[in-house]
Amino acid sequence: PCRSYSIDRRPPKPPPFAFAFDIDGVLLHVAKPIPGATQALQYLQKHNIPFILLTNGGGKHETERVADLSSRLGVPLTTDNFVQSHTPFRELVHGSLGDIDIDVKGLKDKNILVTGSDASKCRRIAEQYGFRHVITPADILAAHPDVWPFEPLMKEVYAATARPLPDSNPKIDAIFVFNDPRDWALDIQIILDLLQSKEGVLGTYSPKNGRADLEGHGWQADGQPPLYFSNPDLLWSAAYHLPRFGQGAFQAALAGVWHEVTGGKAPLKRTVIGKPHARTYAFAERVLNAHRAAVLGKDEKEIHPLRNVYMVGDNPASDIRGANEYESPLGTKWTSVLVRTGVWDPERGGEPAYEPKAIVGDVRGAVAWALEREG
Numbered sequence: 001p002c003r004s005y006s007i008d009r010r011p012p013k014p015p016p017f018a019f020a021f022d023i024d025g026v027l028l029h030v031a032k033p034i035p036g037a038t039q040a041l042q043y044l045q046k047h048n049i050p051f052i053l054l055t056n057g058g059g060k061h062e063t064e065r066v067a068d069l070s071s072r073l074g075v076p077l078t079t080d081n082f083v084q085s086h087t088p089f090r091e092l093v094h095g096s097l098g099d100i101d102i103d104v105k106g107l108k109d110k111n112i113l114v115t116g117s118d119a120s121k122c123r124r125i126a127e128q129y130g131f132r133h134v135i136t137p138a139d140i141l142a143a144h145p146d147v148w149p150f151e152p153l154m155k156e157v158y159a160a161t162a163r164p165l166p167d168s169n170p171k172i173d174a175i176f177v178f179n180d181p182r183d184w185a186l187d188i189q190i191i192l193d194l195l196q197s198k199e200g201v202l203g204t205y206s207p208k209n210g211r212a213d214l215e216g217h218g219w220q221a222d223g224q225p226p227l228y229f230s231n232p233d234l235l236w237s238a239a240y241h242l243p244r245f246g247q248g249a250f251q252a253a254l255a256g257v258w259h260e261v262t263g264g265k266a267p268l269k270r271t272v273i274g275k276p277h278a279r280t281y282a283f284a285e286r287v288l289n290a291h292r293a294a295v296l297g298k299d300e301k302e303i304h305p306l307r308n309v310y311m312v313g314d315n316p317a318s319d320i321r322g323a324n325e326y327e328s329p330l331g332t333k334w335t336s337v338l339v340r341t342g343v344w345d346p347e348r349g350g351e352p353a354y355e356p357k358a359i360v361g362d363v364r365g366a367v368a369w370a371l372e373r374e375g
């Protein structure tokens with residue numbers, strides 16, 4: 001049962017707690033604000049209670065998306081308290097991403113393949129992050145039209161956005177899915193070509209890649225480029241009344257073709273970030289703490305770590321699970337709050353697969369519940 005709380009309570013001095021808000025299904029349904037979202041954010045800003053927006057969405061540069069969100073929600077927002085699915089990829093320009101990719105010494109000057117909903121827009125985002133040699137499927141299709149034997153789905157888009165390849169068959173050092181691809185067929189073809197290539201060189205083939213059954217018998221696979229996904233969401237809450245497939249569905253399709261192509265002999269090697277993965281929560285916590293210090297006008301070292309972060313989400317598999325499982329190095333407790341305005345619907349899915357600390361009607365109820373709890 002969701003009690004109706006009032007948020008017309010003035011909190012005490014700047015509190016040792018903050019909020020993290022998911023976007024789709026909590027604040028917006030695609031472009032349409034969810035009732036109570038504006039009021040909840042305005043209240044927190046008025047009372048100097050820090051929050052960040054933490055979304056598995058992407059496809060626009062942070063500055064563009066934040067400007068769009070500010071105008072839709074009628075709340076001034078900045079990139080200081082905003083983390084999208086691919087935002088952490090910035091760290092791979094100069095180094096590794098948290099606990100993984102230790103063999104990656106920065107991809108700034110390497111050739112990377114980037115795909116996503118508008119791959120040319122994702123290329124520009126990657127370039128704004130600092131990657132200097134970004135290739136898209138359109139570039140490969142333009143240079144090698146036979147790479148795809150059928151009439152390309154988005155022929156005009158590809159022709160309009162393709163750039164010349166650095167050389168006819170470049171070596172690709174990493175593959176990134178920035179957000180939800182639209183042409184799954186071409187993207188899966190090209191990504192699988194590269195995963196089965198010799199050291200990422202376009203147009204080559206290695207019978208060894210994916211042969212984990214041969215590993216350990218003096219056999220060495222040819223290097224395949226690392227594959228990064230920004231968002232594991234199988235489903236998300238859009239404008240339709242039922243959840244829609246997210247980037248996780250694309251990932252599953254690609255993994256399914258890999259399984260068939262390799263005869264099931266090797267799991268698809270991949271790195272997935274985004275909620276619920278700890279590396280995204282750790283990245284978000286760093287962003288939140290820097291933002292909180294700025295809001296309080298203090299140096300981070302001068303203020304006590306947050307005691308609580310209330311993670312308000314609509315998807316048990318990403319928002320709730322991630323907050324429940326994240327172990328902050330600062331001892332901050334991430335407390336999950338599930339709203340009824342998004343992916344999760346008890347009539348359809350029964351109890352949430354990951355148990356939240358509280359279930360409330362909407363984001364306004366989540367803020368009121370947390371304030372009530374903080375006293």
Ligand code: G3P
Pocket residue numbers: 022023024025054055056057058180231233235236237246247315
């Ligand atoms: O593509 C966006 C979708 O995966 C979910 O986004 O804001 O609910 O994390 P969000």
Ligand code: MG
Pocket residue numbers: 022023024025026236237313314315342
């Ligand atoms: Mg959501």
